[in-house]
Amino acid sequence: MAFASSISWSSHNTHHSSVASTVCTSTSRTVTQNNIKPRHSIDRRITCVALVSSLVLAATSNRTATGFEFRMTVPDQTAAEAQSVIRDHAQALLDVKTLLDEEDWREAQRELRRTSGYLRQDIYTIIQSKDGNIRPLLRKLYSDLFNNVTQLDYAARAKDVAQVREYYNNVATVLKDILSRF
Numbered sequence: 101m102a103f104a105s106s107i108s109w110s111s112h113n114t115h116h117s118s119v120a121s122t123v124c125t126s127t128s129r130t131v132t133q134n135n136i137k138p139r140h141s142i143d144r145r146i147t148c149v150a151l152v153s154s155l156v157l158a159a160t161s162n163r164t165a166t167g168f169e170f171r172m173t174v175p176d177q178t179a180a181e182a183q184s185v186i187r188d189h190a191q192a193l194l195d196v197k198t199l200l201d202e203e204d205w206r207e208a209q210r211e212l213r214r215t216s217g218y219l220r221q222d223i224y225t226i227i228q229s230k231d232g233n234i235r236p237l238l239r240k241l242y243s244d245l246f247n248n249v250t251q252l253d254y255a256a257r258a259k260d261v262a263q264v265r266e267y268y269n270n271v272a273t274v275l276k277d278i279l280s281r282f
Contacts, residue, residue, distance in 0.1 A: 179229035181221040189219040192274055193249075200264050205256050212256070216249045225268065226282055238281065245274040 192215040199208035223245075227238045248270040255263035 105246040139213065143226055177221070177225050179226050185224065186219070186222040186282065187279065189215060189222055190279060195271060197268060199267060200256065202258070203261070205259055209253055209256050212249065212253055216246065220246060223278065234281070238278070241274060241278045241281075243272065245278060248274060 193212070196208055196215065197210050199211060223238075223242055227235060227242060230238060246268050252264065252267035252271055255267050
């Protein structure tokens with residue numbers, strides 16, 4: 101293949117800039133018919149741009165990645181701020197009951213998802229601020245609460261009134277337990 105032979109790759113050539121220069125400086129062949137460049141020359145240009153841009157970005161970055169950060173908190177939200185709004189968000193979640201009783205399933209699902217998202221952030225922020233010895237219990241309650249919220253969402257989608265009531269009662273019970281510990 102002409103493309104493979106025009107680029108010389110060697111096992112000892114691992115430095116990024118030499119790879120970029122090898123890819124970028126290889127000769128481009130043109131097709132004589134209709135002056136259309138072959139697909140591999142376009143691919144080379146895209147590869148060249150990708151390599152050069154990644155080198156530039158890597159050179160400008162001063163931070164070294166040491167792991168992933170899976171924070172679910174609102175940026176700049178303190179535990180005190182979360183504590184001040186958690187009861188309002190909890191009440192908003194419990195207020196979904198009126199929509200469930202009216203069997204307005206779509207609106208109930210929308211409100212359930214919207215309010216549970218805010219509550220999830222608040223609870224997680226507060227859990228992160230607590231002492232390490234109480235965190236496992238709070239995390240278990242957190243997990244139970246949002247597993248029941250998910251099941252409530254599924255029950256509302258299926259329009260299963262009996263399951264909706266069961267999961268709503270579970271949500272209310274676990275939420276009351278969590279709030280009593282804050």
